Amino acid sequence: MREASEGRARLEEVDHETFTRFAEYLYGGDYNPAEALIVLEQKDPEDASCDASPREPVAEEPPEEFPNDITFDEPVGVEDGWAPFSLSSKKKKKEKHGKKSRNPKQVLPLEALADFPLSRIKTECFPYLHKKSAGNDDDLMYDYSEVLSHVKLYAFAEKYQMDILKKLVLSKLHHALSQNNFHPQRMHEFLDILALAYDSTPDSDDKEPLRDLLTLFGAWHFQDLVVSEEFQHLIANHGHCVAHLCQKVARRL
Secondary structure, three states: OHHHHHOOOOOOOOOHHHHHHHHHHHHHOOOOOOOOEEEOOOOOOOOOOOOEEEOOOOOOOOOOOOOOOOEEOOOOOOEOOEOOOOEEOOOOOOOOOOOOOOOOOOOOOOOOHHHOOOOOOOOOOOOOOOOOOOOOOOOOOEOOHHHHHHHHHHHHHHHOOOHHHHHHHHHHHHHHHHHOOEOHHHHHHHHHHHHHHHHHOOOOOOOOHHHHHHHHHHHHOHHHHHOOOHHHHHHHHOHHHHHHHHHHHHHHO
16 A cells, blocks of 8 residues: 555645644643633734734633523614523413413523533643643633634544544533633634534534534623624524524523
8 A cells, every 4th residue: 555655644634733632642641732822902803913922721700590480571672783681580470260371391591611511531641831820810812722723633533433532622622611711803713613613523413512512602602703704604504503502592591
């Protein structure tokens, strides 16, 4: 075979950085993701070359969940295509003449990102290139470079059915989404990542973990996501993704 005679094998579908992380995993049981960049100013998304620097991770509190017994009033206004709803905690009263009110199927509130189910991963002694900071810089916001590196490696692991690596990537991706405060003007980057995730994972009736995690994150940041120009592209080309997002957003209301 050509690979045997040349002493090398070519994998055209993976980039150099992703395969390097795969090699790190093979030899060390873990890998170094890309560093997210600190977004210094609110500039146009196209001009991203001069407003970023290496990041330190930022802790982010999980979003507040809504109670199960809330009801919704009519929309009170529309801003940037997003209709905010006023919430009422009043429960429905029973009907007259002894008839009980209808009990529609209850929809559970959208879980917080911190409650996303993850498999336990065995920790290894691994040389990390980027030290994590113990500080909490609430004013700093980041791009999605680290998130993209995780999703690319997950896509590679999905292609070759490496389930243990997929679990490791999912755990590290969950940590990145939970601990970093992302800049709202970088939402176009997240939408590209979301499209990549759906292109790289199979359609099935069961929940796909990568899709489930990313759409959960997207549902909690839907106000920023829906006003992005790339969201129209997502609607046109990834119907399953938009459907999953809408289902989670409906549970959030």
